[in-house]
Amino acid sequence: MRRTAQKTYNAERLADVKVTSTVSLNAKDRETVRQLSGIKTAEFGHTTDVVIKDSQHAMRIQSNPNKLSKLTITKGRKAHATNEVVLNDKLSGKYKLGQQVTFASGKTGSTTGLKRQAYKIVGFATSTEFLKKDSLGSTSLGSGTLYGFGYVTKSAFSSSQPNVARLAFTHPNGQAYSTSYEHHAKTLTDKLQKKLNARNKTRVAELRTELNDKISSGESQIQNSKAAIKTASTQLTTAQQQLTTQLAAAKSANNATAIAQVENKLQMLKKQSSALNFKRESLDTAKSDLAKAKATRNQLSDITFTVESRNNYNDGYNNYGEDAQRIDVLGRSFPAFFFLIAIMVSFTTMQRMVDEKRIEMGTMRALGYTKGEVMREFLVYSITTAVTGTVLGSALGLVVLPRIIFRAYTANFNFKVLLLAPHIGYVVVGLILALASTVLASWLAARSSLKIIPAELMLPKPPVNGSRILLERIKPLWRKMSFSYKVTARNLFRYKGRMFMTIIGVAGATALMITGFGIRDSLNTIVARQFGDISQYDLVTVYNPNASTTAVRKAQGAVKNSNQVKRTTAAYFANVYATTNGSDTRENIALMVPKSRNQLDQYIKLRDYKSSKKLSLTDSGAVVSQKLAKLQGASVGDTINLKDTDGTAHKARVAAITTMYAGHYVYMNRAYYQKVYGKAATPNAYLVTLKHSTSKSVNAFASHFNRQEAAVETVQSRETKKTITNILGNLNNLILVLVVSASLLSLVVLYTLTNINVSERMRELSTLKVLGFYPREVLMYIYRETNILTGAGILVGIGAGYLFHAYIMDLLPPATAMVAPGLSWINVVISVGLTIIFSLMVMYTMNRKIQSVDMLEALKSVD
């Protein structure tokens, strides 16, 4: 799986890091980026988010990349002319080549950043920057998630200055997803971020001076023109009055020439007045420009310059990696069991085969074949089976199964072809184990047989002698046991190896089934508990409080005055992250500071993770979500480092830990935020519960909000739910494969062992029949022990399943999610039920074999 991804990344040269900026990058910025150490290639590009006209579909439009994160064209060609666009492959179902698509700005009062509105579709493409089919990324427009993406030429953008940079490392230090690569990427990104922060400061300072100059010059200009306008308007008024008097005089004198002169002057005066009006208008524009400049100056602190590695700028990259990791976890633990069983089964089978060939061996020896030659027969046989088995197994394991799993897993990703990796190592290990279990078994068995002299070898193997068992020594107990149980007890302990194999086989199958179903259950509980019990809100709407007052008021109004809203509360919301020592991944955290601390409980139920007691926000620390605390290794009283997007760290004390199944959250009250960040937590968001929380109404509400000029983003609870549901969907197939193989294996074990048992005791069974045992009694004579072993296996399996499930659930879920430990009893019942059904199936087949045992066998000579 990883190989496939790596190959695609290499082919498209997926950028190692991406630098994004809230404002366009000027020459100096670009120079800084280019000069960063450890960077081989840097490519600058444009990006802007727009919506498709007359819809809420948000699209990310970027300039054609040439060197890094290149496109894979699936249909048509790249955009060459300024009026051409390439859309993402998924949209090829909705749009046709040559069709026009019109973009519009997603917010009122802003532009698209593009020169034209309408574009001709010339191609469709996939990009490794957008790996996931269903969730391309988040945006501040529309419903909050991208509907698609498009690529246009550089010249299609109105600005000449780029606003994004893609970088490639000089030394990537390994393949994508390898520890060395990810570690390198993380350390380098951290370093780059520091440099960029420095540059950002200078840049902001420069912009500030620039803006200050602009504002002061604008202000003085406005002053000047105001004064000029004032003088001009006074003059005009005076002139008007004079002319009016003159006109009246001229009219009374009936002097036509004078009238004409005065009217002429009046005309000129009118012109002057309109010129004055024009000046007034331009004054207004200057004023609004000034206001805008002032607003921009206010927002200067919002300008960021961030650099992110693949894991952070590319959701798909990260998810794909996590998915592969998840498969690893399952892939490491399940085969261990399968191998164990397979080895045991082939070991017994081979030994049994040698035993059955005993007389043949004796005859060959008697005819003069050497020990070596006899031995060779078995070795050739077992080597052939081992090699054939390994070849078939490898074909299945390296080609067929990965295809199934890949198909299940990449249903959500834009990978087309699976690149199969010939895992020579695994094949070799498999072959060695296969050889060991078959060849070694037959060699050991044959060797011990061959030690016996040929004459004796030609006689059947003396049956295993009965022996005392421990239970017998406990006289009172032994005496009380019914006869049939005594027999069973003796048989149980007769073949200890088989006893353990049956128990292990059945236990393993039960455990795997419990785990398989448990994984599903546990992930289901995440959704149920998180979104049923804990999160009571549908979305968070974030706006920019530094935007112009009217814009802010409008954005607030979009939430507060909507009739869709059931209830809402204001809060400060910020995206921060934390890193753990020794780990290269960032834990993205949503930091929330509610405005009113009493209302929070209506939106999120903060409950202590141990006592389930209601938590309230205090001045002495933050309430941290459980999984985050676990990842950080923090308990109550410890401090954790919360980092802003630019890497600035703030220390926060953990006052309490709250149960939370999905997502990382930190909650503070306003006083504590003030203490940690040294500034007030001005509300910039609303937690919103809608009247109808269907995806349609949430999306509609989100897009309505995002159209507002001051809107920053919407965070939908549904998105997390969707992510988990997706993982669940992917896992289901995998679990099915595992459960089916586990069940098959337990069937095989039970069948093989019972079969051996029956074959070896043919004579015993036929004797029982002659003695007049009824069919049921004969079956139970054999099966009482199998049933006891199956029962024991199931009990062991429940225990093992519980532990294994806990182990898997520790590793499996996405880093942001936490699962409720424990298993539902329904799961246990189903798993045990299935195991029982399987063993009954084996019992049914075995019964037919047992019943067909010929009584006359008992009369025949022993051979």
Next chain:
Amino acid sequence: MTNFISVKNETKRYGTGSHAVTANKNISFEIEPGELTIILGASGAGKSTLLNVLGGMDHLTSGSVNVNGVELGELDKRGLNTYRRKQVGFVFQFYNLVQNLTTVENVELAAEIAPDAIDAVQALTQVGLKDRIENFPAQLSGGEQQRVAIARAMAKNPDLLLADEPTGALDYKTGKKILQLFQDFVRETGKNVIIVTHNLMIRPMADHVIEIADGQVKADKRNKKPTPVAEIEW
């Protein structure tokens, strides 16, 4: 006539059509209660088939076999099973003891399923193995093992004791002891024993000798004065 067993025109055919093999053809004989009967015949003569039919292990094709009032031809599989269970004790040529069970447990195995069973230890005492009850079969000699098998058959307290070549795998002396057991059993209990063998020499010990050849009764002789086993030589 109060015959214990009466066989009339018993025929047993294996297979159908042109492949049919007739193993027993119109066999008729009668056995009185308390008889020690020997069915004699060479290999392939059909004596094993007859034993299977008498022992309720196989259905007869035609004719009638009545054992102590039970008409075997009318019994279904389950009926034969019950018949074997309640009325027949079986002694095999190769003892067929369960290796994993002790001597006494091997006997209990049969006693467990029979309604009027004799106590296992008592049965073993009768065959002279009181001291070996806790031993496993592998720890016993062939003769001792066969005695366990006889004890097992006797413990069921059956109406009829069938023995298939009981001395076939034993040496002369041991064989004699085994046969003595059968003779004593008949004399003491008044029950019936049928021994199937190809050994002509043991003929004198029986009350009744039926010779089978080519699937038919060749001779049916009663021995007014059976010789005690100890006096027979072969």
